[in-house]
Amino acid sequence: MELSWRRQRLTTRHRFATSQGGSDERETIVVRLEHEGVCGLGEIVPSQLYGQTLESSESALRRAGPMIGDDPYAIGPAVDRLIEGMDDQRAAIAGFDSALHDWVAKRWGVPVWRLLGLSPARTRTTFTIGVAEPDEIRTKVREALADGYDALKVKIGVEHDRETLAIIREVFDGPLLMDANAAWEPGQAAERIRGVAEFRPALIEQPLRREYWRDNAALRELGVAPIFVDESCERPADVVRLRGLVDGINIKFNKCGGIREALRMIAIARAQGMRVMLGCFVSSSLAIAPPLAIATLADFADLDGHLLLREDPFEGIARDGGAIALGEAPGLGIRERA
Amino acid sequence: MELSWRRQRLTTRHRFATSQGGSDERETIVVRLEHEGVCGLGEIVPSQLYGQTLESSESALRRAGPMIGDDPYAIGPAVDRLIEGMDDQRAAIAGFDSALHDWVAKRWGVPVWRLLGLSPARTRTTFTIGVAEPDEIRTKVREALADGYDALKVKIGVEHDRETLAIIREVFDGPLLMDANAAWEPGQAAERIRGVAEFRPALIEQPLRREYWRDNAALRELGVAPIFVDESCERPADVVRLRGLVDGINIKFNKCGGIREALRMIAIARAQGMRVMLGCFVSSSLAIAPPLAIATLADFADLDGHLLLREDPFEGIARDGGAIALGEAPGLGIRERA
Numbered sequence: 001m002e003l004s005w006r007r008q009r010l011t012t013r014h015r016f017a018t019s020q021g022g023s024d025e026r027e028t029i030v031v032r033l034e035h036e037g038v039c040g041l042g043e044i045v046p047s048q049l050y051g052q053t054l055e056s057s058e059s060a061l062r063r064a065g066p067m068i069g070d071d072p073y074a075i076g077p078a079v080d081r082l083i084e085g086m087d088d089q090r091a092a093i094a095g096f097d098s099a100l101h102d103w104v105a106k107r108w109g110v111p112v113w114r115l116l117g118l119s120p121a122r123t124r125t126t127f128t129i130g131v132a133e134p135d136e137i138r139t140k141v142r143e144a145l146a147d148g149y150d151a152l153k154v155k156i157g158v159e160h161d162r163e164t165l166a167i168i169r170e171v172f173d174g175p176l177l178m179d180a181n182a183a184w185e186p187g188q189a190a191e192r193i194r195g196v197a198e199f200r201p202a203l204i205e206q207p208l209r210r211e212y213w214r215d216n217a218a219l220r221e222l223g224v225a226p227i228f229v230d231e232s233c234e235r236p237a238d239v240v241r242l243r244g245l246v247d248g249i250n251i252k253f254n255k256c257g258g259i260r261e262a263l264r265m266i267a268i269a270r271a272q273g274m275r276v277m278l279g280c281f282v283s284s285s286l287a288i289a290p291p292l293a294i295a296t297l298a299d300f301a302d303l304d305g306h307l308l309l310r311e312d313p314f315e316g317i318a319r320d321g322g323a324i325a326l327g328e329a330p331g332l333g334i335r336e337r338a
Numbered sequence: 339m340e341l342s343w344r345r346q347r348l349t350t351r352h353r354f355a356t357s358q359g360g361s362d363e364r365e366t367i368v369v370r371l372e373h374e375g376v377c378g379l380g381e382i383v384p385s386q387l388y389g390q391t392l393e394s395s396e397s398a399l400r401r402a403g404p405m406i407g408d409d410p411y412a413i414g415p416a417v418d419r420l421i422e423g424m425d426d427q428r429a430a431i432a433g434f435d436s437a438l439h440d441w442v443a444k445r446w447g448v449p450v451w452r453l454l455g456l457s458p459a460r461t462r463t464t465f466t467i468g469v470a471e472p473d474e475i476r477t478k479v480r481e482a483l484a485d486g487y488d489a490l491k492v493k494i495g496v497e498h499d500r501e502t503l504a505i506i507r508e509v510f511d512g513p514l515l516m517d518a519n520a521a522w523e524p525g526q527a528a529e530r531i532r533g534v535a536e537f538r539p540a541l542i543e544q545p546l547r548r549e550y551w552r553d554n555a556a557l558r559e560l561g562v563a564p565i566f567v568d569e570s571c572e573r574p575a576d577v578v579r580l581r582g583l584v585d586g587i588n589i590k591f592n593k594c595g596g597i598r599e600a601l602r603m604i605a606i607a608r609a610q611g612m613r614v615m616l617g618c619f620v621s622s623s624l625a626i627a628p629p630l631a632i633a634t635l636a637d638f639a640d641l642d643g644h645l646l647l648r649e650d651p652f653e654g655i656a657r658d659g660g661a662i663a664l665g666e667a668p669g670l671g672i673r674e675r676a
Contacts, residue, residue: 077634108446115453117413117442117598133469236609240581254672260455264605271574271606296415 001072005044005061007054011236011310012282014140015142017131019157019183020049024283033099037073041334045254045280045305046094050234051255060092068096070333079260081107090234090257091309097258098290098332106331111225113293113326116259119320121326123295126153126177128169134160137167139279141143148321149176153205153302156196157183165199177300178207186215193224196210200224203300205250205277214317216230217245236261249298250276251291259290266297280305285314289332292317292324339373339412343382343399345392346521351650354466355469357495357521360386364620367395370438373410378441379672381625382433383618383643385590388572390429390592398430413438417598428595430541436594436628436670443667451631451664453598460663461633463641464491464515467506472498475505486659489513491543491640494534495521503537515638517543519567531562539563539594541638543588543615544570555583566615574599577606586613586637589629597628604635612668618643623652627670630655630662651675 001095007027015024029044037185046059067081078100082093105115113121127149129140146153154168168176178201182193187205196204203226208215213232220227226247233242234255242249249269251262262278263333269276277300278291285306295301306312316334318325326333345365353362376604382399384390390664405419416432420431444451451459467478482490490663492506495518506514507636516539522530527545541564546553551570558565564585571580572593580587587607589600600616607614615638623644633639641662644650654672656663664671 071454073455073459074457077457110446114411117411119409119412119415120435191524236605240606240609243578263601264609267574267602268578268609269604271578271602 001033001053001068001070003031003033003061003065003068004033005029006056008284008313010282010284010313013310014130014136014307014308015338016282016308018155018179018181019131020181022130027054028180028283028287029054029061029093029095030286031061032097033072033103035103036107038103038106039074040099040106041286041332042102043099043283045283045287046091046329047254047281049171049231050255051088056089057092060086060089063282064092064096068100072100072103075104076260079257083257083261091254094253094290097260098286101259101290102331109158109330111293111326111330112290112329112332116294117293121293121295122323123292123298123301123303124151124322125301125324127304127307127322128153128302129155130221131155131158134163134167135290137164141168141171145172145246150322151177153177153179156180161192161196165196169199175202176200177202177205177302179206179230182206184210186207186212189215189219189282190222191220193219197224202227203228203248206230208232210296213242214245220247226275230276230279236268239265239272239274242274243272246274248277249304250279252279252281252282253287253291259294262291262294275299277302279303282308284309284312286332286334288317289326289334293332294328339371339406339408340372341369341399341406343367343369346651348620348622350646351648352468352474352646354434354471354620354646356493356517356519357469358519360468365392366621366625367392367399367433368409368624369433369437371410371441373441374445375442376441376446378410378437378439379624379670380433380436380440383399383625384429385619388428388593389426395430398424398427402430402434406438410438410441414598415444416523417595418493421595421599429592431595431661432628434590435598436624437627439597439628440669441539442666447668449631449664449668449669450628451634452583454538454632456515457634458634459631459633459665460463460661461630461636461639461641462489462660463639463662464489464513465645465660466640467493469493469496472501472505475503477627479506479509484508489515491515494518499530499534503534507537513540514538515540515543515640517546517568520544520547520553522546522587525551526654527553527557529562531557531560532615535562541566541586546570552581552583558585566612566613568617570604574606575603577603577610577612580612581610585611586615588615588617590617590619591625591629597632600629600632613637615640617641620646622647622650623655623671623672624657627664627672631670635673
């Protein structure tokens with residue numbers, strides 16, 4: 001097996017921001033696993049929030065060979081060894097997990113979603129409106145609706161939330177997910193949530209700072225909307241400790257390490273009566289395809305990372321309004337744009 | 339897709355008994371799923387303990403067609419629909435789950451364990467010594483050791499436990515799992531467990547009656563051996579409620595419904611820090627192959643159901659002393675004995 005990688009620079013159409021800051025540029029890493037004439041692809045999308053950088057991911061790539069082993073079909077044991085060996089580099093692990101799934105499915109000539117015993121990979125994705133000035137919000141929402149998206153996620157947790165939400169609700173009556181990105185202290189969250197209730201949130205995501213995960217239980221009782229966590233829930237063990245405290249979790253592959261770990265988190269969440277969202281970071285299509293392959297298992301998909309780009313270096317995800325899909329092409333079905 | 343089935347009668351070499359009774363005859367159901375010239379096989383092993391009979395399983399088979407659907411590759415959604423439609427007939431669901439996995443893997447020309455992204459299916463199985471008179475215990479243990487088994491499970495929970503255990507420990511120094519099959523009341527279990535401590539149990543399985551699952555926590559604190567549950571743990575939701583109360587669980591496919599549900603239970607158990615055993619009932623090789631395909635994920639395998647038979651109508655599981663394995667043959671690798 002031969003492993004190689006390169007950085008790729010991505011630019012967003014608009015500057016993209018959350019309550020924690022923003023930018024219009026991002027670099028990710030494209031991983032290639034070549035063996036027996038077949039090439040498996042994966043994308044590493046590091047997030048500093050989780051101790052991941054381009055450098056730490058490249059260091060992980062250099063150390064990974066012996067952990068992946070010499071049997072590319074044995075994805076489960078390979079991912080388990082990677083977790084054991086580099087537990088804090090889950091973005092890199094997700095890149096390997098993607099490349100291994102892509103490789104096996106291409107080798108057998110089947111799509112990854114079928115390899116996993118699932119239905120065809122189709123879902124409705126929310127389109128995300130970042131934190132911005134009122135005029136820009138207006139432009140972004142109009143563009144999104146013109147593009148056919150019928151469910152929106154809006155980043156809140158700043159001073160002018162109510163103004164932003166009023167602008168959106170003037171023109172959009174559909175499902176509106178509100179993501180505070182850990183903006184609030186336990187003492188102020190209830191008031192802030194009540195303050196956005198009139199704008200009919202489909203759910204409120206990560207209202208509290210990461211470490212206050214226990215305090216979500218009280219926010220559920222407000223009855224305003226289901227409470228989901230994102231930053232407070234990275235991995236399977238987190239889902240266990242959140243039992244009874246939240247309505248749902250946002251699973252992202254750079255937090256958990258890819259398809260194998262995500263399937264475990266979904267199993268735990270379902271058995272605990274929780275709902276599941278699949279999320280992403282700004283990335284190319286290559287990092288969106290793995291969560292999209294299992295999106296039929298989720299209640300909400302927020303898989304728009306590639307749709308925020310000015311130019312996507314990869315292609316293969318079909319979009320029809322707010323619906324995105326992978327086809328019957330073998331593997332993840334993602335290829336470099338010609 | 340064409341579904342057909344027939345009953346098969348099995349006879350054990352010795353009368354096989356637990357603290358709950360025994361017999362030397364058993365009937366199971368062989369399921370065949372034929373499609374595009376490929377035949378997927380499964381075995382239904384009903385247990386009255388879980389509300390399953392040959393008749394209820396055959397009734398489930400007659401109703402299952404529309405729930406399985408018309409895409410045999412989409413095993414996940416098919417199993418989910420079966421669970422929704424016949425939640426109490428998990429033995430029948432396990433038969434379908436087996437036939438679907440066998441079909442897909444044969445269609446692609448790969449073993450089921452590889453389809454699941456796992457390492458080659460090899461494990462050490464315990465050999466089970468049922469409840470019997472001292473002379474018969476002596477004979478059974480001698481036979482087992484002569485056959486090369488190097489880990490034993492013994493059924494306890496009757497009056498002469500200590501006599502049985504002393505006979506075994508005279509000739510066997512290796513790992514000895516003790517299974518009480520729900521024999522004891524909470525008020526007596528601690529004393530009984532202390533009474534077998536000198537015979538060095540590798541673990542104590544299901545000491546308490548099913549409904550007293552909460553009381554296992556106190557038995558762990560005796561420090562005699564890890565406490566596992568079997569009858570108190572059927573499905574994913576049971577694993578969740580047992581968090582912190584037991585050291586491990588015994589997963590059996592006729593309790594949970596097959597590979598898909600077992601993988602979920604293992605994910606939950608691991609995230610909760612629990613250990614995992616894969617167990618079985620007396621059956622032919624056909625019902626042993628599905629748990630064996632995933633046995634590399636377990637800490638203990640008690641997959642000897644077919645080894646207790648006078649004649650096994652199926653073949654395909656290799657045995658070398660206490661080690662059993664599935665080979666590289668496509669699907670489950672199980673075929674009718676010529």
